[in-house]
Amino acid sequence: MKGTHHPRSHRGRVLGLLLALVALIGPAGATAVAAPGRQDTPPAPLPRLAATPAQTVAAMQPGWNLGNTLDAIPDETSWGNPLTTKALLDTIKAQGFRSVRIPVTWTDHRSSTAPYTIDATWMNRVKQVVDWALADGLYVVINIHHDSWQWIATMPTDHDNVLVRFKASWNQIAAKFRDSPRSLLFESVNEPQFNNTTDAQGNQYLDELNTAFHTIVRQSGGNNATRLLVLPSLGCTPSQERIDPLVSEIRSLNDPNLVATVHYYGWYPFSVNIAGGTQFDSTSQKDMTDTFTRIGDSLVSKGIPVYLGEYGLLNYPDYNHPARVEQGEALKYFEMLGHQARTTGVTTALWDAFNFLNRSTFQWREPVLINQIKSSWTTRSGNASSDRVFLAKSSAITARTLTLNPNGTNFQGLWQGGTKLAQGRDYTVSGNQLTLTATALTRLAGNRAYGINSTVEARFSRGVPWRIHVTTYDRPELSNASGTTSGLTVPTQYRGDQLATMEARYADGGNAGPTDWTPFQEFNEAFSPDYGGNALVLTSKFVTSLRDDAQATLTFHFWSGASVSYRVTRSGSTVTGVVG
Numbered sequence: 001m002k003g004t005h006h007p008r009s010h011r012g013r014v015l016g017l018l019l020a021l022v023a024l025i026g027p028a029g030a031t032a033v034a035a036p037g038r039q040d041t042p043p044a045p046l047p048r049l050a051a052t053p054a055q056t057v058a059a060m061q062p063g064w065n066l067g068n069t070l071d072a073i074p075d076e077t078s079w080g081n082p083l084t085t086k087a088l089l090d091t092i093k094a095q096g097f098r099s100v101r102i103p104v105t106w107t108d109h110r111s112s113t114a115p116y117t118i119d120a121t122w123m124n125r126v127k128q129v130v131d132w133a134l135a136d137g138l139y140v141v142i143n144i145h146h147d148s149w150q151w152i153a154t155m156p157t158d159h160d161n162v163l164v165r166f167k168a169s170w171n172q173i174a175a176k177f178r179d180s181p182r183s184l185l186f187e188s189v190n191e192p193q194f195n196n197t198t199d200a201q202g203n204q205y206l207d208e209l210n211t212a213f214h215t216i217v218r219q220s221g222g223n224n225a226t227r228l229l230v231l232p233s234l235g236c237t238p239s240q241e242r243i244d245p246l247v248s249e250i251r252s253l254n255d256p257n258l259v260a261t262v263h264y265y266g267w268y269p270f271s272v273n274i275a276g277g278t279q280f281d282s283t284s285q286k287d288m289t290d291t292f293t294r295i296g297d298s299l300v301s302k303g304i305p306v307y308l309g310e311y312g313l314l315n316y317p318d319y320n321h322p323a324r325v326e327q328g329e330a331l332k333y334f335e336m337l338g339h340q341a342r343t344t345g346v347t348t349a350l351w352d353a354f355n356f357l358n359r360s361t362f363q364w365r366e367p368v369l370i371n372q373i374k375s376s377w378t379t380r381s382g383n384a385s386s387d388r389v390f391l392a393k394s395s396a397i398t399a400r401t402l403t404l405n406p407n408g409t410n411f412q413g414l415w416q417g418g419t420k421l422a423q424g425r426d427y428t429v430s431g432n433q434l435t436l437t438a439t440a441l442t443r444l445a446g447n448r449a450y451g452i453n454s455t456v457e458a459r460f461s462r463g464v465p466w467r468i469h470v471t472t473y474d475r476p477e478l479s480n481a482s483g484t485t486s487g488l489t490v491p492t493q494y495r496g497d498q499l500a501t502m503e504a505r506y507a508d509g510g511n512a513g514p515t516d517w518t519p520f521q522e523f524n525e526a527f528s529p530d531y532g533g534n535a536l537v538l539t540s541k542f543v544t545s546l547r548d549d550a551q552a553t554l555t556f557h558f559w560s561g562a563s564v565s566y567r568v569t570r571s572g573s574t575v576t577g578v579v580g
Contacts, residue, residue: 052256053228053256053257053258053259053305054303054305056139056228056305057228057259057305057306057307057347058305058345058347059098059139060098060099060139060307060347061098061099061347061348061377062096062097062098062099062347062348062349062350062374062377063097063098063099063100063101063139063141063307063347063348063349063350064092064097064099064100064101064349064350064352065100065101065103065309065310065349065350065351065352066084066088066100066101066102066103066129066352067103067351067352067353067354068080068081068353068354069081069084069102069103070084070102070103070104070105070125070126070129071103071104071105071145071146071190072105073105073107073108073146073150074107074108075108076125079353079354080354081354081359082359082360084129084132086132086135087362088359088362089129089132089133089136089138090136091357091362092133092136092138092357093136093137093138096374096377097138098138098139099138099139099140099141099347099349100133100138100139100140100141100349101140101141101142101143101187101309101310101349102126102129102130102133102140102141102142103142103143103145103146103190104126104142104143104144104145105144105145105146105147105150106118106122106144106147106169107146107147107150107151109122109123110122110169114164114165114168115168116164116165116168116169117168117172118169118172118173123172123173123176126142127176127177130142130177130180130184131180134180134181134183134184138183139183139184139185140183140184140185141184141185141186141187141230141307141309141349142173142177142184142185142186142187143186143187143188143189143190143230144166144169144170144173144187144188144189144190145190146190147169147189148189148190148191148192148193149191149193151165152166152189152192152193152194152209153193153194153195154195155194155205155209156194156195156196156197156201156205157195163208163209163212166189166209166212166213167212167216170186170188170212170213170216170217171216171220173186174186174216174217174220174224175220177224178220178221178222178223178224179222179223180223181223182223182226182227182228184223184227185227185228185229185230185259186213186217186224186227186228186229186230187229187230187231187232187261187309188209188210188213188214188229188230188231188232189209189213189232190232190236190309191232191235191236191263192205192206192209192232192234192235192236193234193235194206199234199241199242202234203234203242203245206232206234206245206249207245207249210231210249210253211249211253213229213231214229214231214253214255214258217229218255226257227257228257228258228259229255229257229258229259230258230259230260230261230307230309231246231249231250231258231259231260231261232246232260232261232262232309233245233246233260233261233262234246236261236262236263236309236310237262237263238262238263238264238291238294238295239294240294240298243260243262243294243295243298243299244298246260246299247260247298247299247302247304250304258304259304259305259306259307260299260304260305260306260307261306261307261308261309262295262306262308262309263308263309263310263311263351264288264291264308264310264311264337265310265311265312265313265314266284266287266288266313266314266333266337267283267284267287267288268314270283270284270313270325270329270333271313271314271315271316271325272314272315272324272522272523273315273324273325273501273522273523273524274515274518274520274521274522274523274525275515275517275518275520276501276518276520277520278326278329278500278501278557279326279329280329280330280332280333280336284333285336288333288336288337288340289340292340292341292344292346293344295344295346296344296345296346300344300345300346305347306345306346306347307346307347307349308341308346308347308348308349309349310349310351311337311341311348311349311350311351312350312351313325313330313333315523315524316330317330317355317356317365317366317369318355319355319365321524321528322499322523322524322528322529322530322531324523324524326387326498326500326559327366327368327369327387328383328386328387328388328467330369331368331369331372331383331387332383332405334369334372334373334376335372335375335376335380335381335383335407335463336376336407337376338373338375338376338377339376339380339407342376342377342378350373356369356370368467371464372464375463375464379462379463380407380408380409380462380463381407381409381460381462381463381464381466382404382405382406382407382409382411382458382460382462382463382466383404383405383407383458383466384402384403384404384405384434384458384466384468385402385403385404385405386402386468387466387467387468387469388468388469388471388559388560389402389436389441389468389469389470389471390471390472390473390497390559390560390561391441391445391448391470391471391472391473392472392473392474392475392560393448393450393472393473393474393495393496394474397438397441397442397445398438398441399435399436399437399438399441400435400436400441401433401434401435401436402433402434402435402436402468403432403433403434404429404432404433404434404458405432406432406460407463409460409461409462409463410460410461411429411434411458411459411460412459412460412461413458413459414426414427414434414436414456414457414458414459414468415456415457415459415465416444416454416455416456416457421440421456425437425439425440426439426440427440434458436456436468441470444456444470445470445472448472449472449496450472450473450474450494450495450496451471451472451473451496452469452470452471453470453471453472454469454470455467455468455469455470456468456470471496471560472496473495473496473497473560473562474495474496474497475495475497475560475562475564476492476493476494476495476497476556476558476562476564477492477493477495477564478490478491478492478536478556478564478566478577478579479491479492479579480576480577480578480579481576481577482574482575482576482577483538483543483574483575483576483577484573484574484575485540485543485544485570485573485575486540487537487538487539487540487543488537488538488543488568488575488577489530489535489536489537489538490535490536490537490538490566490577491534491535492529492530492534492535492536493534494529494531494534497558497559497560497562498529498531498558498559498560499527499529499536499556499557499558499559500557500558500559501520501521501523501556501557502520502521502523502526502527502554502555502556502557503519503520503521503554503555503556503557504519504521504526504542504552504553504554504555505519505552505553506547506550506551506552506553507550507551507553512545512546512547512552512553512554513526513542513545513546513552514526514541514542514545521542525539525541525542526538526539526541526542527539527542536556538568538575538577543568543570543575544570546568546569546570546575547570548570548571548572549569549570549571550569551567551568551569552567552568552569553565553566553567554566554567554568565579565580566578566579566580567579567580
């Protein structure tokens, strides 16, 4: 992933395993977990390489990325993560991961001219972290990471220098790790891209780099002679037009110890919440199933092992900003992704820049989310059309219906904590329609304070329960406001509701905002809720993009189904907002 900085700014970009096999192949023994701060735990046995490269890659499932760390620019802690410790790798192993991808950016740790010598201190630091992971019995992948866009991307206009520099990098890396166990894999380059090129041209440059990488590593001897080497598609994109050249390249190298890698961050509008992509709907689901079908048909079925080197959502989770993606929709996404990867025969590596595991406390930031991800490694989970039941405080409570999505499981009932709700009295089920009765909802709503009043669980025969939050709300209220092109802060009473998206149009029907191809602007880029501050912020990026003296009508859509209209006008550097 490119430039996912923490905590000040972040950017993103725009799969299952045979479980019996995974159970049989993998680390040769259990790993003792070192207490934090201790370095004297005896090293665990190294993973046993399976009979074939495909079986070895299967044994690497599941994987985790040490993101925004050794790949950070210019140094390991520059993007806000603490120095990596052995205790962190011990935690990853204890949490059930069997491989770790360690992205490394080399640019700022080498001479700027030939022979492009890598700083010994940096090289030793990389090896230290790699060795900690190997000692824990984890498979490890290292690569050349952000160098891809820092200088490799200039290959079309600086071909010879880039090629010399790339070769110098892998000559030194290969020499340093030539005697490391074969449970260490090399990945040639992360998300390769080339400035101002067509895909055809980009694939030619990538083929040249991958071929050079392959030759250098194989000729360096030691365990590098048969080490598994990971080759990416252009941009690590899993599109057909980018997978096909990768297949051809792997075939031309005539080496059985090669692995293909791509990345997946979902359908872009859903992944960042833009263009109305608020839900993991049929369009998002089709993007995912089509992607894994391509991977299965084009790679796995042809005997090429696939390592999904990064997966996730581009802007979720993110504890530094309001959530762009509603939690229930994210849970559906990760549940289905795990299923698709497992049934396609793809090993996955979760991209964790800082947003999943707290690197200081070693605790998961969203236990519900990681529990769903872990469950998806082995089975499916049921869910429902929503994880919310909204009850308007201004209205009488009536029954509410959700659609169950069993995903091949069987619905077992509803629970509140340890208490099972009574079917018939508290809820009814007709086909996949789950209806909570007015009687039950009245009890669950309690004093009907705004926000979540209670949570019940829909339990299924397999997987994790689906949480349903009974929520009291009323239509949010916005107030008039004035500001400047630095931004407009609109006083807002959310009254128990949560913002889903913002639609912006001019009177002539044109789209208003920096994203002019859709009226539905990007969450946290054009607008952002401030729930604690009772405000809704229209960003400088949004207000400066408005036509001068042309009123824009904004429609704020909320998860309850409520919507509120608001009108904004920019006149020079002054911005005003009025209700209605």
